[in-house]
Amino acid sequence: MPYATLADIAKRANKSIATVSRVLNDKADEGIRISEETKQQILTFAKELNYRPNFLARHLVQKDSRVIGLLIPDIMQIFFNEICYYLSRKLNESGYDILLAHSYEDPEPERKAIEMILSRRVNGIVVAPAKGQHNLELLEDIRSRNIPLILLDRYFIDKIFYSVTSDDVQGSYRLVSHLIDQGARNILFLCGDRETSVTIERIAGYRKAFLEQKIPVEERLFLESGFFQKDGYKITRRLIADGALKGVEAIMGVNDEIALGVLEALWEEGVKVPQDILVAGYGDERYSKYLRVPLTSVQQQTSVLAEHTYRLLMKLIEKKKIPKINTKVSCQLIVRESTVRERQGGAA
Amino acid sequence: MPYATLADIAKRANKSIATVSRVLNDKADEGIRISEETKQQILTFAKELNYRPNFLARHLVQKDSRVIGLLIPDIMQIFFNEICYYLSRKLNESGYDILLAHSYEDPEPERKAIEMILSRRVNGIVVAPAKGQHNLELLEDIRSRNIPLILLDRYFIDKIFYSVTSDDVQGSYRLVSHLIDQGARNILFLCGDRETSVTIERIAGYRKAFLEQKIPVEERLFLESGFFQKDGYKITRRLIADGALKGVEAIMGVNDEIALGVLEALWEEGVKVPQDILVAGYGDERYSKYLRVPLTSVQQQTSVLAEHTYRLLMKLIEKKKIPKINTKVSCQLIVRESTVRERQGGAA
DNA sequence: AAAATATAGTTAAGCGTTTAACGTATAAGG
DNA sequence: CCTTATACGTTAAACGCTTAACTATATTTT
Known part of the structure; x- marks a missing residue:
């Protein structure tokens, strides 16, 4: 044994x-006393036998497993990577451990992961749902059972869940306003997935900026993409090949990875950024400042998001009543070379 | 309830x-039969009551928790991030879940994390040890108890553990040889931590390259650093301020993050890469190709490392005898602008 | 001397499963 | 009519731990 x-x-x-x-x-x-002698004896034997408590057994009787389930689409998306880091850090400090699960942006693995997490009787669940709007009933069921559940980054429009998200309407609004400022009117948005709350909000922010300038929005400029560099690359190559980039003055990606793929494809074709076309990302990754053309992006405070998630989770676990259902964290526009048009030059 | x-x-x-x-x-x-009728009834009631098995209880009796503990220094280090992704993916396919723990490169949190993982009675443990050579006895104890344990990326010199690592001697050797080729003799190595196996191997590779060229190695050129951009940045600023970069013809970082910090500091001071100094990273991150100066690096096949780790783990869990204790994965040098000196120019 | 209190424990139930070892009831075979 | 086989289960122990309720002895108080 x-x-x-x-x-x-x-x-x-x-x-x-x-x-x-x-x-x-x-x-x-409560009145139970043990002599110092037996105490020392027991401790000695425990050490000698290398005793390690069996948490499975312990937590079967105490209804408290001290584990938090973290379900994310994909830890390779740097955003989720950072969230995972900061959240882990906080939870560790409070003695919670992390059961990490991936949905791979896919509803079925997500469902299985949720079931798995529940079967392990975690104390709480943090979910960044897969793209789209899936497993809603399942998540609602969890909520109705009063199992602490927090939706992170992505949520379900008009459904009641505790959630912590970025203010994507605002972030996108700021970015698009800036691009309009730079003279862009045809702004292509490689938007990830159109049914995901993040994208819905970003498109709302986009519209808001255009509305304010009284410029009509062209629906065809919202193009679904994946979330990785290769997705941005492929889609841009195709657009170039199709001549679909004619007249497009700016491309914004749903994250910096996508923007990186866009840049790669443009450079390969000799298209100059920002002279010929403006490019922006979202998320402001560590490297974005140091690219061949420093990338304009929207900074999302992952550590703040994690902090809010943590605090909310702790309150839910302590069964406190929480009035505020949705927490939104604002973000900041970081303007760099990739979207600053020098007024003298500029061939389309 | x-x-x-x-x-x-x-x-x-x-x-x-x-x-x-x-x-x-x-x-x-084994001869136990249940009528279709009761079967259907039970299934119906189970669905109706939303039954979810309690794995704590199940695994208390079956000695098999279907969880793997993954202990890494820090998921923000992209190398470990990728490992985590690929390993998760593989393990998920085989029905294992992941308990993720961080050591934060610190022995004490690492010790606690190991104890926690053991207390949760995982089926196996994958550890990328914190820098230095700590918790050796604890890990040896685990091994002696026949709990499947694999050391990943970092190991303990001369100690017997199953391990999967990069061939860092080879990677470093190739990189340093290339730098020597480019005319560099004073090659500064921001080497992370000198007691960590990875660094020990890289220094060995460094020496090998110099030995081959019959050039003596200067010990002072190995400088400990952290593992993040800010560490590379700070150390480089200090070196510049101290005038310690005089005569240094190349800087190599323990990873690309460090190299990025180095580049940042150099650029701020107006030092040109590669004209004034060569800079190389290690790990070949996704972005390294697209930096202001594309970064020379050594590609580590994280997916291959993860694959080997997975396979070895499965074998250990199935209690197969495994003859091969250490698996080494080779890596590839990727030469880019940051280390290619144009022969005509070149001010020191 | 009896009662109360303090000290140092023990007993046993229960957490939710799995699983080896036993029932029953009915039908078929001899 | 008795035996055997088949179909369909049930009982109860065990996994390792926590914890409420109890016990036994010695010491102090009244």
Whole structure:
């Protein structure tokens, strides 16, 4: 047997299992007293046998597993990577461990992951849903059972969940306003997935900026993309090949990875950024400042998002009443070379 | 109660708990037969009550938790991020879930994380140890208890563990040889941590390259750094301020993040790369090709590393005898502008 | 001397499963 | 009519732990 049990220690020490349990948990509570002598003995035997508590057994009786399920689309998306880091850090400090699950942006693996997380009787669940609007009933079921659940970054429009998200309407509005300022009117948005809340909000922000300038919005400029560099690359190559980039003055990506793919494709074709076309990302990754052309982006405070998620989660676990359902974190526009048109030059 | 139990279903269906368990696990094995009727009934009630098995209870009796503990220094290090992704992917396919833990490059959190992982009775553990050589006895204890354990990327010199690592001697050798080729003799290595196996190997590769050219190695050129951009930045600023970069013809970082920090500091001071100094990274991140000066780096096949780790882990779990203790994955030098000196120019 | 209190524990139930070892009731075979 | 086989289960122990309720002995108080 690789693991010693309380019974093993009890046998060695000639004491009952209950006593051993109490000593090891330092629970001399409510009138139960244990002599210093047996205490030391038990501790010695525990060390000797290399005793490690079995959390499965412990948490079966205490309804508290001290685990949080974190379900994200994909940890390779840097945004989720950072969220995972900051959230882990916070949770670790409070003694929670993390069960990490991936949906791979796909509803079925997501469903399975949720079921798995529930079966492991976690104390709480943080979900950044897969793109689209799937597994809604399942998540609603969780909520209705009062299992602490927080939606992160992405949420379900008009459905009631605790959520922590970026203010994407605002971020997008600021970015698009800036691009309009730079003279762009045809702004292509490689928008990830149109049914995902993040994109819906960003498109709303986009529209808002255009409305304010009283310029009509062309629907065809919203193009679905994936979330990775190669997606941005492929789509841009295709657009160039189709001549679909004629008249487009700016391209914005749903994240910096996509923007990087766009840049790659443009450079390959000899299209100059920002002279010929403006390019912006979203998320402001660590490297974006240092690209061949420094990339304009919208900074999302992942550490702040994680912090809010953490605090909300702790309150839910403590069964506190929380009035505020949705927390929105604002973001900041970072303008760099990739979207600044020098007024003298500029061939389309 | 948020969760239904087997007993709840049994009561509704007027059957015993054992029968319910058998139906839900589809175990009509060894002569135990259950009528189609009760089967359907039980399944209906299970759905109705939204039954979700309690893995804590299940795995208490079956000694198999279907969880793998993954302990890494820091998921923000892109290398570990990618490893985590590919390994998760593989493990998910085989029905394993992931308990993610961070050491933050610190021995004490690492120790706690290991204890936690063990207490959760995982089926296996993958550890990328924190820098230095800590918690050796603890890990040896795990190994001696026949708990499947694999060391990833970093290992303990001369100690016997199953491990999957990059061939860092080779990678470093190739990189340094290339730099020597480019005329560099004073090659500064911001090497992370000198007691970590990765660095020890890289320094060995460095020496090998110099030995081959019969050039003596200057010990002072190995400088410890952290693993992040800001670390590379700070150290370079200090070196510049101290005038310590005089005569240095190339800087190599322990990873691309460090190299990025180096580049940042150099650019701020108006030092030109590669004209004034060569800079190389390690790991070949997605963005490194697209930097202001495309970065020379050594490609590490994280997906291959993950694949090997996965396969080895599965074998260990199945208690197969494995002859090969250490698996080394080779890596490839990617030469880009940041280390290619144009022969005509070149001010030191 | 009896009662109360303090000290140092023990017993046993229960958490939700799995699973080996046992029932029953009915039908078929001899 | 008795035996055997078949179909369809049930009982109960066990996994390792926590914890409410109890016990036994010694010491102090009244």
